[in-house]
Amino acid sequence: MTDARAVPSAxxxxxxxxxxxxxxxxxxxxxxxxxxxxxxxxxLMYSVGQPxxxxxxxxxxxxxxxxxxxxAFGGVSYLAFIAPALLVSAAVMTAxxxxxxxxxxxxxxxxxxxxxxxxxxxxGQIAAGHIMAVTLRLLLQSAIYFxxxxxxxxxxxxxxxxxxFAATLAGLAFGLPLMAYSASITExxxxxxxxxxxxxxxxxxxxxxxxxxxxxxxxxxxxxxxxPIWHGTELGRVLSFGYGEPPLLTALHVAVLCGLAVLGWNxxxxxxxxxxxx
Amino acid sequence: MxxxxxxxxxxxxxxxxxxxxxxxxxxxNARAVISRGLMATRSTNWLVMVSGFFxxxxxxVSMGVGLGAIVGDVQGPDGTPISYAAYIAPALLAVSAMNxxxxxxxxNVFFKMNFAxxxxxxxxxxxxxxxxxxxxxxxxxxRGMLYATGFTAVMGALGLITTAWALLMIPASVxxxxxxxxxxxxxxxFLKTFQQMDWINFxxxxxxxxxxxxxxxxxxxGPIQWLIQAMPLWHGVELLRQISVGSFTxxxxxxxxxxxxxxxxxxxxxxLRLRSLFLK
Amino acid sequence: MRRVxxxxxxxxxxxxxxxxxxxxxxxxxxxxxxxGDVAAVDGISFTVMAGESFGLLGPNGAGKSTTMKMIGxxxxxxxxxxxxxxxxxxxxxxxxxxxxxxxxxxxxxxxELRVRDNLLVYGRYFGLAxxxxxxxADELLEFAQLTDKARAxxxxxxxGMKRRLTIARSLINEPRILLLDxxxxxxxxxARHILWDRLFRLKEQGVTLILTTHYMDEAEQLCDRLIxxxxxxxxxxxxxxxxxxxxxxxxxxxxxxxxxxxxxxGSRLSGIGERLEVLPDRVLLYADDGESALEEATSRGLxxxxxxxxxxxxxxxxxxxxxxxxxD
Numbered sequence: 001m002t003d004a005r006a007v008p009s010a011x012x013x014x015x016x017x018x019x020x021x022x023x024x025x026x027x028x029x030x031x032x033x034x035x036x037x038x039x040x041x042x043x044l045m046y047s048v049g050q051p052x053x054x055x056x057x058x059x060x061x062x063x064x065x066x067x068x069x070x071x072a073f074g075g076v077s078y079l080a081f082i083a084p085a086l087l088v089s090a091a092v093m094t095a096x097x098x099x100x101x102x103x104x105x106x107x108x109x110x111x112x113x114x115x116x117x118x119x120x121x122x123x124g125q126i127a128a129g130h131i132m133a134v135t136l137r138l139l140l141q142s143a144i145y146f147x148x149x150x151x152x153x154x155x156x157x158x159x160x161x162x163x164x165f166a167a168t169l170a171g172l173a174f175g176l177p178l179m180a181y182s183a184s185i186t187e188x189x190x191x192x193x194x195x196x197x198x199x200x201x202x203x204x205x206x207x208x209x210x211x212x213x214x215x216x217x218x219x220x221x222x223x224x225x226x227x228p229i230w231h232g233t234e235l236g237r238v239l240s241f242g243y244g245e246p247p248l249l250t251a252l253h254v255a256v257l258c259g260l261a262v263l264g265w266n267x268x269x270x271x272x273x274x275x276x277x278x
Numbered sequence: 279m280x281x282x283x284x285x286x287x288x289x290x291x292x293x294x295x296x297x298x299x300x301x302x303x304x305x306x307n308a309r310a311v312i313s314r315g316l317m318a319t320r321s322t323n324w325l326v327m328v329s330g331f332f333x334x335x336x337x338x339v340s341m342g343v344g345l346g347a348i349v350g351d352v353q354g355p356d357g358t359p360i361s362y363a364a365y366i367a368p369a370l371l372a373v374s375a376m377n378x379x380x381x382x383x384x385x386n387v388f389f390k391m392n393f394a395x396x397x398x399x400x401x402x403x404x405x406x407x408x409x410x411x412x413x414x415x416x417x418x419x420x421r422g423m424l425y426a427t428g429f430t431a432v433m434g435a436l437g438l439i440t441t442a443w444a445l446l447m448i449p450a451s452v453x454x455x456x457x458x459x460x461x462x463x464x465x466x467x468f469l470k471t472f473q474q475m476d477w478i479n480f481x482x483x484x485x486x487x488x489x490x491x492x493x494x495x496x497x498x499x500g501p502i503q504w505l506i507q508a509m510p511l512w513h514g515v516e517l518l519r520q521i522s523v524g525s526f527t528x529x530x531x532x533x534x535x536x537x538x539x540x541x542x543x544x545x546x547x548x549x550l551r552l553r554s555l556f557l558k
Numbered sequence: 559m560r561r562v563x564x565x566x567x568x569x570x571x572x573x574x575x576x577x578x579x580x581x582x583x584x585x586x587x588x589x590x591x592x593x594g595d596v597a598a599v600d601g602i603s604f605t606v607m608a609g610e611s612f613g614l615l616g617p618n619g620a621g622k623s624t625t626m627k628m629i630g631x632x633x634x635x636x637x638x639x640x641x642x643x644x645x646x647x648x649x650x651x652x653x654x655x656x657x658x659x660x661x662x663x664x665x666x667x668x669x670e671l672r673v674r675d676n677l678l679v680y681g682r683y684f685g686l687a688x689x690x691x692x693x694x695a696d697e698l699l700e701f702a703q704l705t706d707k708a709r710a711x712x713x714x715x716x717x718g719m720k721r722r723l724t725i726a727r728s729l730i731n732e733p734r735i736l737l738l739d740x741x742x743x744x745x746x747x748x749a750r751h752i753l754w755d756r757l758f759r760l761k762e763q764g765v766t767l768i769l770t771t772h773y774m775d776e777a778e779q780l781c782d783r784l785i786x787x788x789x790x791x792x793x794x795x796x797x798x799x800x801x802x803x804x805x806x807x808x809x810x811x812x813x814x815x816x817x818x819x820x821x822x823x824g825s826r827l828s829g830i831g832e833r834l835e836v837l838p839d840r841v842l843l844y845a846d847d848g849e850s851a852l853e854e855a856t857s858r859g860l861x862x863x864x865x866x867x868x869x870x871x872x873x874x875x876x877x878x879x880x881x882x883x884x885x886d
Contacts, residue, residue: 008690010732013643013656019685020652031679035670042476049480057487064497065349065362072348111666115727117632118660119683120652190326197329205340215344277633278593 020120028116028129029136032102036137046094047141051148054086055079058210059154072212076156076241083154084163084236085209085229087145091138091167092229095175096200098134100192103182106130107275114276123272127183131176131265135168142167156241163236166257170232173257174203176264183271203227208234231256303552304408311400311413330421331428334374338367338432341492353494355516356525364438368518369491371429371451375422376511377482379455382418383462384478388469397556407552415459422455423448433522443524450521450534454514457537460544467548467555485511510540580607583735583766584629589638591624591790598624600790601638608734611767613777613784615872617880621790622770623663626739629768630655643735656684659728663739663770665720667712673723674699674708681730694730701756702726718749725756736760738769742776754779774872786879793879798872805878806870807832809848813855813862814840823860830854844870 010016020027036043059079066078073081106113106126116126142164149155155163178195185191206216206223207230213221224230231253237243238250319327342363354360390396397410426448433439462478469475489511495503506512517533520526548555584606591599599621606612614622627633628640631647631654640647647654667676677695678688686694699705702722707715715723721741728736741757742750757780761767771777777784778798786793786801794801802808811831815823817839824836831845845851848867855862 008693010684010686010690010694010730013731013733014653016656016684016686016731017650017653020656020683023685024652024683027682027685030682031668034675034679035668038670039473039476042473045480046476050483053484053487057484057492061488061493061497065352065493066345110669111664112668114662114666115668115680116683118630118655118658118662118728119680119731120656121683122652190322193326194329197333201333201336205336206344210341211344211348215347216340217343220339 017120020125024121024125025128025132028121028126029132030129031116032130032133033136036133043137043141044144047144048148050090051086051145054090055083055148055152055154058082058086059152062210072215074237074241074243077154079152080154080156080241081237082210083149083152084166084240085207085233087142087149087163088167088170088229088232088236089204089207089209090145091142091171092174092203092232093200094138094141095134095171096178096196098137099175099179100182100195102130103179104185104188104192107183108186108188113272117276123276124269126276127179127265127268127272131172131179131268134175135172138168138171139164142171154240157239160240162239166232166235166239169254169257169261170228170235172264173228173232173260176261176268178264180264180267180271183268183275203229228257228260303406303549304412305404305406306409307405308409308412308416310405311410312416314400315413315417327421330378331425333377334370334425334429335432337370338363338436341366342436354523354525355519356523360523361438363436364522365519366492367429367433367438368447368522369489369515371426371447372454372511372514372518373486373491374425374429375451375454376458376485376514378422378425379418379458380462380478380482382421383415383459384466384469385475386418387414387463387466388475391556401556407556408549410556411463411548411552415456415463418459419452419455423452426451439522441522441524444522446521447518450517451514453534453537453541454517457510457540457544460541460548462544463555464544464547464551467551485509489515491515510536513537580609582606583608583643584768585639585641586625586629587639589625589628589640590636591621591628591633592636597790599628599635602785602787602790602792604785604792604795606766606768608766609761609764611761611769611780611782613781614768614770614787615772615774615777615781615784615876616770616787617772620787620880622787623739625787626660626737626768626770630658630660630737656731657733657735659731659733659736661721661724661728661736661738661741663743665724667720667723667727669712671712672708673704673710673712673715676712676723677727677730680727684731686731691730698726698729701729701759703752716749718745718752721745721749721753722756725753729760733765735766735768738767740770740772742771742773750776774876778872786876788880794875801872801875802870805875807844808846808870809844809851810868810870810874811843811845811848811851811855812840812864812866812868813843813852813860814864815860815862826858826860827855844874 059077059082063078066073113123113126117123121129145167146155146161146164150160155161181195182192202223206220207213207227208224209229213224213230216224234243234245235250235253235257238245342361346362349362351359352362352365354365397407400410401407430439430444430447433444465478469477488506489509490506491511495506495512498506513533513536516529517537520530520533582605584604586605587603588601589599589603590597590601602621602625604612614625616622624633628635629642629647631642631651634648642654643657645654668679671679674695677698678691681691681694696705696708699708702725704719704723704726707719712720712723725738725741738757742753745753754776757767757769761780767780769776769780771780781798783795783797784801785795794805796804813827814820820838820841821836824834824841827834827841827843831843831851833844835842835844843851843855852865852867
């Protein structure tokens, strides 16, 4: 096609390939973000409305029933005690949504992953792009959430803002192993409903969110120990009001969260490569 | 010619349909829709079915045990103190009835209509839209009743039931579900996209959190109390809470009346909107 | 099995002739793909020249789509040699795909984006700048007759429109090779003819087309050369006209005697034409001169309920080579 035309011609395939090898993950992240843009209002309403509703209901309403400032709550108000937990739980629930249904849509319902797969992008880049876009959403949502927490005066320490990253990390620690699982599902038998009800919900309710984990009998306390929500929440509490726990335990929280996220990312890459290479 | 038949006074099936109330909408065969629904449950994942029952139970165990240890006893509907678990259990049952009914009449109907195209197939037969709507609502209520029975049994096992009146929570939660299901289906008829479906959650979440579910209404200033009292879930929570201890007041018939009215309005709206809901 | 590898490609119908010495863009030798014990592609070899329009024809499950995927490097081959634009797709997937435009069997447009945004986003995967993509997207929408749908949501498009959009999308990087996997399956006749017209134009511009199809008329319309694939193997190769010449006769006579009588009458037709095929609903006579074959049949005192003399088509070749029983 050497005929003269109004539009400039594309750069040569070699240039396409070189750029895709380098920036491919970002190109796919751009696509996911464009899709999210269609849901801007839902995302904003959710990001702002949910924290305000929860902080009011639990932090103000429920607080009237509990003994504010008791030792059980680390010496701070009930609102300040649950704020980091709500921040982390919201991030984990968003991650649970973003790494399930859209992944299934990508492979099966809408087959959106297979479009870029026919371009120079590799499966690993497609996975990475999806993860990057969701990470950005988690950061944004957690930042808005934290702003609400701060307005409620529920973040006494100057380090509270770092809870935004703790929440995002917790979201990835839970979401990425789940993403690997989502990528392995070939037939929809309601698995996601089961994940939400038998995994996400118990983790939310038994992770020391509304009360210290020690209040639960040992029979269910272990749920907290393996829960990214608990590790994220405790980390958030240390940052937000200097929750008294051994520094080693704090380091363990970070290690568990990072470990789960890295493990999940690796599994996801492998799943994506195998599923798309068929 | 068909004029011969009608001339002799014999009435053909279409004639009968024409003279029936809601002839175009209803063929008195919701049974067919119900039996299809029951047949379909055989091939669905039973774990998913069972999982719906666990959600309120998990909330009850977590909040009732974990938080209950901190909160201690609270004032019950009849003024005597009860455990925190006994206080929130009826509220969680009301929330579960609401969530289940709303899910079945909104997301479920929306999906079957716009994606599975299930209703289009049904409406090519002699079924009318009202048969479909009644069938779906019946199925939702049946499921709600099973969950309510299970939850009441769990309450009994945890020692949270002290009176035989509490068994009435089962029919009462079916009434609550009926109100939400009929109104939910009417509202679904106005919605067209997934984004709009999201709005339903924006209404349910605050209702769940603020309707005296976890703490008494007296926490709020006056005007906010009135606002919450205008919302349906609060009436359900109060009704079930009263039934759970067998303590009834002048407000009891008001709560029941609220749901009867809500069901009537919902069914009227659904019937009026059925054409646009199913025959678009 | 006969191979007609480097024989000159004969123009058939209205197609223009092809210059003889063009470089090969794809070469496959003994290409094999197995899934577990099942060989989806079982040792096939072919060469596609630049600018030619090459077809893979075969029933469902013949291995056509798998072959296409291996060409783009989105599926690894089990064994054999394969080169696309001189590169091994298994090791240079991104480089190979940068040369290609791909139209998959199932549309995988992003239904949550608008029509024009689908093109822009796809172009970004090739690292193309927005300053190039915006005018290019408009040009492609014009080409696909979708200009007035630019701002529409994808799920509001008809099947034919989605297919045209998928083709427009595959052209965003100005590929020199276009892979089309059953491009017109499921479309109505109007939509098919519009698509064919667009594909002709691309061919005229020198784009190499590689397409799979199980529509015989489509293969005859679009392909300079094709291979007939069945159960992962090549059954025949050549231009449509060549294949018809080699595996069928010039004309076919279709006779119907009624379902009961076709079988019994079949024996009385033997000797007429080159070959006879008795089917439950009709009898087929393969002959170079159909009219005289029909005359001979009637001269034997046979009176068919209906008779039809037609030119032999690729369908006859296809059914001869791959059999008449259902594949799946």
